[in-house]
Amino acid sequence: MEIQDIIKPENLVYSKSKLQVDVISHYCPGCSHGVVHKIVSEVIDELGIQEKTIGVSPVGCAVFAYNLIDIDWQEAAHGRAPAVATGIARTNPDKIVFTYQGDGDLASIGAAEILHACNRGENLVVIFINNGIYGMTGGQMAPTTLVGQVTSTTPMGRTVELNGYPLKITELIAQLPGVHYCTRQSVHTAATVRRCKNAIRKAFQNVMDKKGTSFVEVTSTCNSGWKMTPVQANDWMVEHMFTEYPQGELKDNDKKG
């Protein structure tokens, strides 16, 4: 059989979601952000909520998310996405509102905003990209940086004496009564991409059903900031990040008694 006989519309099994704007993204080659954007686009499309969804983009490499996914967006000041999203969701109860935030944005400058929004149980999806550093500004240490991890501000590796411990903010958030669903996923293999998509779909469905906050961490790579190839970065993430940030569900109130 010739390749031309296979490449026909009736044989199509996978293609770009129509919600993904047809531009080349600003992300570095191999960056996890791109995979998560793709999943979010597919989920919004499959749930048929393109016209009802409002994203709140962060400060960080995802600052231009509004150029890449064809829905309504609002850009927030650094770390303030959960506060902005609270306002949008409360004044537009018929809309599906989500924030998309990096670990510098969410766990550092925006730690107060995310904890209080989740504690209030705001009806939001939170997509949290934990790549362990500040990607956009040149790979500085973040609260989530691992002990011993080399960054541009910890050239000898993070130490507990100087920098304290990695902040497991997803574990903190899972404890809050306002949080309905909290999970930690990754997107480095086909199987984990599928699993992460199921988690993100569930989070959006929860908000459509007005169940309160649904929080999805995606343990991610920033190969540029980590000074690795994309393939090395995925391997490094599995070897080092997954011990500190164990994968899987932390909370699902649907499964309660």
Next chain:
Amino acid sequence: MAKVRGAVVVDKEGCKGCGLCVVACPQNVLALNKDVNSRGYHYSYMANPEECIGCAHCGLVCPDTCITIYRVKL
């Protein structure tokens, strides 16, 4: 003989040559081209097209959604 055949089409100009699809492919179909696209990236291509089973692993992991996948049952 395989019961399915697949084929992928890589958007040559969109590809950033990250290589994640190459390692995701269980059939060793993909490789990075020694040629580069207009932005200087060694874009991915089907080096072993006969081996493709259309599993879509490459498409799922591609951060730039450059891979369109087709599959036929034989």
